[in-house]
Amino acid sequence: MSARPPKPPRQERWDRRMETPLTVASLAFLTTYAVRVLARDRIPQTWLDLCLAVTAAAWAVFVVDYAVRLRLSGLGPLRFVRAHLLDTVVLVLPLLRPVRMVSIYDRVQRRHDKPRLGLYARVMVYAGLSVALLGFAGALTVYHHEADAPGATIRTFGDAVWWACATLATVGYGDVAPVTPVGRLTAVGMMACGLALLGAVTGSFSSWLIQAFGREDDKRPPGNSPGAS
Amino acid sequence: MSARPPKPPRQERWDRRMETPLTVASLAFLTTYAVRVLARDRIPQTWLDLCLAVTAAAWAVFVVDYAVRLRLSGLGPLRFVRAHLLDTVVLVLPLLRPVRMVSIYDRVQRRHDKPRLGLYARVMVYAGLSVALLGFAGALTVYHHEADAPGATIRTFGDAVWWACATLATVGYGDVAPVTPVGRLTAVGMMACGLALLGAVTGSFSSWLIQAFGREDDKRPPGNSPGAS
Amino acid sequence: MSARPPKPPRQERWDRRMETPLTVASLAFLTTYAVRVLARDRIPQTWLDLCLAVTAAAWAVFVVDYAVRLRLSGLGPLRFVRAHLLDTVVLVLPLLRPVRMVSIYDRVQRRHDKPRLGLYARVMVYAGLSVALLGFAGALTVYHHEADAPGATIRTFGDAVWWACATLATVGYGDVAPVTPVGRLTAVGMMACGLALLGAVTGSFSSWLIQAFGREDDKRPPGNSPGAS
Amino acid sequence: MSARPPKPPRQERWDRRMETPLTVASLAFLTTYAVRVLARDRIPQTWLDLCLAVTAAAWAVFVVDYAVRLRLSGLGPLRFVRAHLLDTVVLVLPLLRPVRMVSIYDRVQRRHDKPRLGLYARVMVYAGLSVALLGFAGALTVYHHEADAPGATIRTFGDAVWWACATLATVGYGDVAPVTPVGRLTAVGMMACGLALLGAVTGSFSSWLIQAFGREDDKRPPGNSPGAS
Missing domain, CATH: 1.20.58 (Methane Monooxygenase Hydroxylase; Chain G, domain 1)
Structure with a gap:
């Protein structure tokens, strides 16, 4: 790109x-x-x-x-x-391999000359899918290394997915958290990549919403007082 | 829209x-x-x-x-x-039904040709109301499924509301957190929708504030040195 | 304004x-x-x-x-x-009274026709001061209601300030958290106001940084290849 | 700058x-x-x-x-x-000394008239490096003051780094958290600086992504319907 x-x-x-x-x-x-x-x-x-x-x-x-x-x-x-x-x-x-799939999907989409989504929607879909794949891959790795560690709180794959979601959303309850060095390293990588991508999703959604509301104003007949911001 | x-x-x-x-x-x-x-x-x-x-x-x-x-x-x-x-x-x-109500309110508002709020204010109101309704619906569902679960920390509806607020604000203290699969699934849904909506509220407020400060500069007589950023 | x-x-x-x-x-x-x-x-x-x-x-x-x-x-x-x-x-x-002080400070500043800070810097100062005052007032109230509550984790004013900072930054460790209804209500209010204000600080800082980097490019003699974004 | x-x-x-x-x-x-x-x-x-x-x-x-x-x-x-x-x-x-290094690196880079990165990429690199150095310096200080404190949860430097990452990402699991006044003060400083810088990284990445997707649209022959947002 x-x-x-x-x-x-x-x-x-x-x-x-x-x-x-x-x-x-x-x-x-x-x-x-x-x-x-x-x-x-x-x-x-x-x-x-x-x-x-x-x-x-x-x-x-x-x-x-x-x-x-x-x-x-x-x-x-x-x-x-x-x-x-x-x-x-x-x-x-x-581990991050699957994220590539998203850009391939995008390329296929473009080749078929399909009527595509708007700019913000495309960024949202792209970044959102990347986050989902990243979260899944991260949950797999963390589960892989934590499941048998002594004192681990992530004991099932369900826990790992729950932890990945709470981490990517930056909520971080802390009821489950990695304790092994590899698990924590994966977590840090997920934070670094995931937050930037999620920021793109959130930012695009916000821009799209503002744009949508703005367009609505433009459609109104000019005689109406559109109010002021 | x-x-x-x-x-x-x-x-x-x-x-x-x-x-x-x-x-x-x-x-x-x-x-x-x-x-x-x-x-x-x-x-x-x-x-x-x-x-x-x-x-x-x-x-x-x-x-x-x-x-x-x-x-x-x-x-x-x-x-x-x-x-x-x-x-x-x-x-x-x-569960997300009530969120629709916001767009109905918007439509009614428009039909009556009321002098409307500014663009950013409208996005804030819209996204803010949606978040509030989403949080309420989420708290209801989580309370529904967690209240009787063994080992649950969300035991009263008050806890559920407190948890929903801490989650939507991405604070996530972790003093109360869902433990059942359905509760956690609801939580993930709330994170996904809520964070995007809250991002819109925060982003609009930020844009509105910058716009308001900028307008203030424009109102000053041009002879004054407006300073530089 | x-x-x-x-x-x-x-x-x-x-x-x-x-x-x-x-x-x-x-x-x-x-x-x-x-x-x-x-x-x-x-x-x-x-x-x-x-x-x-x-x-x-x-x-x-x-x-x-x-x-x-x-x-x-x-x-x-x-x-x-x-x-x-x-x-x-x-x-x-x-409780939110002191926040008004910021806009008074702004008004005084304007009256004296001082060379003022740039737009983004002013938004940062304004929103940053508001957050600081909000956090202080919130910590006071929470301490007021939590200090003697049974099972409270916020026992000193230092704890309350630490909790307020962790909350406003949306970090939310959860090592200390309010347990009383009034304390939790204050916390929710702080989240709602504080996050929007902090978003304004962060957003302004980000815009200012991008502007500063962009201006640097403009200052370079046009013969140099400025690279591409 | x-x-x-x-x-x-x-x-x-x-x-x-x-x-x-x-x-x-x-x-x-x-x-x-x-x-x-x-x-x-x-x-x-x-x-x-x-x-x-x-x-x-x-x-x-x-x-x-x-x-x-x-x-x-x-x-x-x-x-x-x-x-x-x-x-x-x-x-x-x-403690914040090393952050200066980034702007020196920037100055050296400019002097050699190297083809530089784009605007957003440069903001990302600058803010990202600053965050990394800030996190490292913060982890050092916190470890310094917490390691021997009674009741501390941060006992090794690895814990301190893990805590710094979770804090800067605003995840804040709370499995480890500072308990001493100096450690908490450092944490508050890290939150204040780090969140603004991380916001700049996230914001720039988001803007860059939207720009990259937008440029892609422009490259397409004008005959194709580019879809609408």
């Missing part, structure tokens, strides 16, 4: 061709990671190994895609990393 | 005719639901059944209104749902 | 004449209320009675000022209340 | 000459303070004394720099303090 110069045609073609594989890989990554964390004790080891393999394969797809796009962009690695920060973070932290 | 094409006259007429019934239905829904939750053990079963009937009747009014408006709009169901998202959510979650 | 039509000269004169008495009354109100709450057990009853008398007298000054201004404005009571909402709230809730 | 009149050449020269010493002093201050707090019991007293000396020397560098710049500016002390508020606060509260 931040690449301002017009893309060369080969890059365009690559982007288009990779849409389906990337979506599939994102879904596969999220699903298999979730299965491995949530069904640890309930499914045979063979399945867990299979899940791990799929997770790794999905990751490989993203690495290849990133490398090819770096190649095609014609930019140096450093400038490319700067222009595609989200993609890069996602490459290093597989 | 988001229907941009001019409404056909029949739709206008329907909107106008339904104002009073919809307000009455909203009030009836809220009141009877509140009575059923708060006075459970204090009034005879017959009254509770009557309340349930009124609640259901109020819901039916909304269903009929929604169906007629879908019909009159001439849009396909999907596009209609998109354009009237709030009405649709309200139809599915009767 | 929200009175848009030019004020009649008599009103101007009244405003000017009342500046000093109103400031003195505000300070007297705040001081005597604070003394009554904080030094309850340490000073003789006579002094407490004197404080109460001064508090009442300060309140009377505000009532008289409000009545005269209502008279001079030539507006009906309802329209006057709407245009002077803050003054009206302050009249009913003596 | 807030000095609007063009700087006299001697001031420019001083600013340029002091860049390296100030950066070194900032780093030295932060490092030696951190060593003194974190390694109290693990390194011999001589080293601790050396650290204290370096801390004091770094502080002296800032005092001298401030005095010279006040001199060169040709402004009165009061107006200078007003125009350089951050520098002044930093002078009084050595």
Whole structure:
């Protein structure tokens, strides 16, 4: 979204061709990671190994895609990393992988030339979906590391989801909270990313509401005194 | 509010005719639901059944209104749902019904061509009332499901209201917090809706304050040095 | 600040004449209320009675000022209340009285035609001072009602101030929290007013920062590539 | 950043000459303070004394720099303090010293005429780095004063960092919270500064996201219906 110069045609073609594989890989990554964390004790080891393999394969797809796009962009690695920060973070932290799916959805949407939502609505949908996926991935990781820790208050996946929601909304009741270093690190990452994204949702909603109320005023015949702010 | 094409006259007429019934239905829904939750053990079963009937009747009014408006709009169901998202959510979650009342109040206000509040003030009033109704409905539901749960910290309706205020303000002391799945689900819903609405209130107030201070500068004679930011 | 039509000269004169008495009354109100709450057990009853008398007298000054201004404005009571909402709230809730002091300070500042702060800085100062006074008044009231309550966690005035800061910042640790109905009601009022005001501070600071960074760009010679946003 | 009149050449020269010493002093201050707090019991007293000396020397560098710049500016002390508020606060509260480093980094960046980040990105980086340094300095101070306090919940530096993150994000779980007066005072300071800065980060990110989505719309051929908000 931040690449301002017009893309060369080969890059365009690559982007288009990779849409389906990337979506599939994102879904596969999220699903298999979730299965491995949530069904640890309930499914045979063979399945867990299979899940791990799929997770790794999905990751490989993203690495290849990133490398090819770096190649095609014609930019140096450093400038490319700067222009595609989200993609890069996602490459290093597989946990955030699913968030990419949102931008793929956006790209598909655009290609089909569908009548799209308004600007604020699109920001809300984009940031809102990102927050939801981030929260889900965060809850998975925290549950993964907290469930068996001594003195942990997050003991079920339900607790982890409840904790993730309270954290992202900055409510933070504190009835459940991570106690392990990895759990707390994940929490800090969720706060940093989630609050900025949620701020975008809230800000867009607020702007949209003000715009909607303002438009309503414009529609009224000019003879009426519209009141003053 | 988001229907941009001019409404056909029949739709206008329907909107106008339904104002009073919809307000009455909203009030009836809220009141009877509140009575059923708060006075459970204090009034005879017959009254509770009557309340349930009124609640259901109020819901039916909304269903009929929604169906007629879908019909009159001439849009396909999907596009209609998109354009009237709030009405649709309200139809599915009767809990949020009372929030509709605010937009009815707005419509009545407009029809009487009263000198209206300024743009930001109107957004503040609208979003503020919605938050208040949302908080009340949320407190009712949470109290309904938590009061008898084992290990619950929300034991009285006062606790529930206190919890709802602390949650909507994102303060979240955690001295009282829901423990049941339904209570927590309601809480997550309140966070999602409430924070966006409260953000609109806060944002509008902030914009209004900056505007008010800015206007004050403009009123000063131009000879005075207005200082610089 | 929200009175848009030019004020009649008599009103101007009244405003000017009342500046000093109103400031003195505000300070007297705040001081005597604070003394009554904080030094309850340490000073003789006579002094407490004197404080109460001064508090009442300060309140009377505000009532008289409000009545005269209502008279001079030539507006009906309802329209006057709407245009002077803050003054009206302050009249009913003596607790918020000190907040008025800020607007008096602003008025004095303006009369002396001092080179004033920029728009955002002024909003920040105004809203920041209001929040500080609100927090202090809130801490006083909560301490007043919680100190002797059974099961209270707010036992000293220091606890009350700590709680007020954590509440206004929406952090809400929950290590101390009000348990009495009056304390909780005060807390809800503080949340409602404080969050909107704090949002104004934060929003202004953010706007100011963006403006300052933007101005820096403008100052650079146009030959330099300013980068792109 | 807030000095609007063009700087006299001697001031420019001083600013340029002091860049390296100030950066070194900032780093030295932060490092030696951190060593003194974190390694109290693990390194011999001589080293601790050396650290204290370096801390004091770094502080002296800032005092001298401030005095010279006040001199060169040709402004009165009061107006200078007003125009350089951050520098002044930093002078009084050595804790906030490292935050200055960010503006030095900004100045170096500008001097090298590097293609710079966009406006919003720069605000985000600036405010984000300031928050990070503020959080680190706050965690150090709180750990310093809480570690040995009776009844403290912040017992390790890890706890202090976790608490600082939860506080700056306004989540405030309350599982760990300061109990000493100095610790709570630091916390209040962190809330006041941190929330405004974090608001700037969030606000800039939100504006950047909306801008990025808006630019995307502009790039589309005008024949396509861009949808409406």
